[in-house]
Amino acid sequence: MGNRFRIAINTGGGDAPGLNAVIYAVTLAAYERGWEVHGILSGYAGLFDTTKIIQLTPERVAGIVPHGGTILGTTNKGDPFRRPYEKPDGTVGFRDESDKMVDTFRRLGLDVMVAVGGDGSLSLAHRLSEKGMPVMGVPKTIDNDLAVTQATFGFDTAVSTATECIDKLHTTAQAHERIMVVEVMGRNAGWIALHSGIASSADVILIPEIPFDMEKVCDRIMENEVRGKRHGIVVVAEGAVPKGGAVVTKPNEDVGREAVMLGGIAEQVARGIHQRTGKETRSLVLGHLQRGGSPTTWDRLLSLRFGAAAVRFIAEGKRNVMVAFQAPHMVPVPLTEVIGRTKTVPTDSETIVTSRELGISFGD
Numbered sequence: 001m002g003n004r005f006r007i008a009i010n011t012g013g014g015d016a017p018g019l020n021a022v023i024y025a026v027t028l029a030a031y032e033r034g035w036e037v038h039g040i041l042s043g044y045a046g047l048f049d050t051t052k053i054i055q056l057t058p059e060r061v062a063g064i065v066p067h068g069g070t071i072l073g074t075t076n077k078g079d080p081f082r083r084p085y086e087k088p089d090g091t092v093g094f095r096d097e098s099d100k101m102v103d104t105f106r107r108l109g110l111d112v113m114v115a116v117g118g119d120g121s122l123s124l125a126h127r128l129s130e131k132g133m134p135v136m137g138v139p140k141t142i143d144n145d146l147a148v149t150q151a152t153f154g155f156d157t158a159v160s161t162a163t164e165c166i167d168k169l170h171t172t173a174q175a176h177e178r179i180m181v182v183e184v185m186g187r188n189a190g191w192i193a194l195h196s197g198i199a200s201s202a203d204v205i206l207i208p209e210i211p212f213d214m215e216k217v218c219d220r221i222m223e224n225e226v227r228g229k230r231h232g233i234v235v236v237a238e239g240a241v242p243k244g245g246a247v248v249t250k251p252n253e254d255v256g257r258e259a260v261m262l263g264g265i266a267e268q269v270a271r272g273i274h275q276r277t278g279k280e281t282r283s284l285v286l287g288h289l290q291r292g293g294s295p296t297t298w299d300r301l302l303s304l305r306f307g308a309a310a311v312r313f314i315a316e317g318k319r320n321v322m323v324a325f326q327a328p329h330m331v332p333v334p335l336t337e338v339i340g341r342t343k344t345v346p347t348d349s350e351t352i353v354t355s356r357e358l359g360i361s362f363g364d
């Protein structure tokens with residue numbers, strides 16, 4: 001009989017379909033080994049307020065795999081190194097409360113924190129590991145932009161949702177002979193735009209990795225007319241940039257939120273198309289629809305494998321690593337190899353080549 005660990009799990013940062021499946025797998029795989037699992041609510045908040053810690057048991061997690069969101073809740077304002085507080089004059093200040101948090105973790109007799117997150121949450125996990133909190137990372141993000149792992153859970157579901165939505169746009173675009181410009185998520189990586197765009201037969205796909213030229217975008221739109229098609233679909237990643245231009249951002253009004261909020265490029269592109277071609281053009285932003293709903297079968301399987309591997313690696317004595325999917329295996333990789341390195345779309349990738357062969361323009 002090996003060690004009987006007390007492990008904790010938290011889900012910080014933006015949610016992604018499959019989080020509950022990871023929680024389920026971690027709980028079951030730990031239970032099979034006779035360990036205890038504690039769920040930390042709202043990111044790391046439970047380590048500041050211990051009423052926000054719940055014991056996870058097979059009964060507690062039964063039936064959660066098909067559900068989107070996370071039973072533990074999450075936040076992207078939970079940085080323990082920069083906690084907001086109200087100053088005596090009523091303004092908001094920030095202070096480092098990470099030591100307090102690591103102390104609570106130790107006082108509760110917890111052995112390892114399973115941190116399920118994207119780049120931001122895994123960076124926090126890494127900094128906490130340097131302060132003495134043993135960590136096991138699990139890669140989560142619909143953006144698919146984490147280095148070293150070939151896949152993150154949530155991406156497949158987001159792409160499926162986006163594809164389904166774009167499919168629906170074709171019919172209304174055709175009926176009105178309009179150009180529809182649809183903005184999808186992905187931050188500074190074009191994975192969601194590329195995969196949903198090719199799957200839904202878009203005419204133009206604009207991704208951050210290939211700065212676009214509005215004239216080229218419009219040339220492709222007008223080529224449709226020659227082909228006898230009077231409508232068109234443009235899929236644009238929220239982080240796409242025009243040549244010589246900059247990403248479009250929204251004002252960030254969330255106290256304690258670090259990441260820049262992207263959004264608004266579809267509207268700009270739509271205006272540019274209308275001005276240059278005279279064609280009736282509409283834009284829409286799919287937004288958080290892409291993060292919601294039940295995970296696809298692929299995402300469930302990936303999440304369950306990530307969760308079980310996290311527990312397996314803890315049992316093997318691995319710490320301060322992230323579980324990476326390197327097909328067909330799950331492997332532990334040091335957190336230092338993951339954080340701060342965005343996995344973007346290689347511009348010579350097979351999927352880009354395929355898109356071009358199908359007549360899809362990248363506006364370049």
Ligand code: F6P
Pocket residue numbers: 014076118141142143185186187238261262291
């Ligand atoms: O990282 C996941 C993601 O959905 C990005 O694609 C998007 O830019 C961001 O999170 C949105 O964050 P929020 O939910 O805080 O608006």
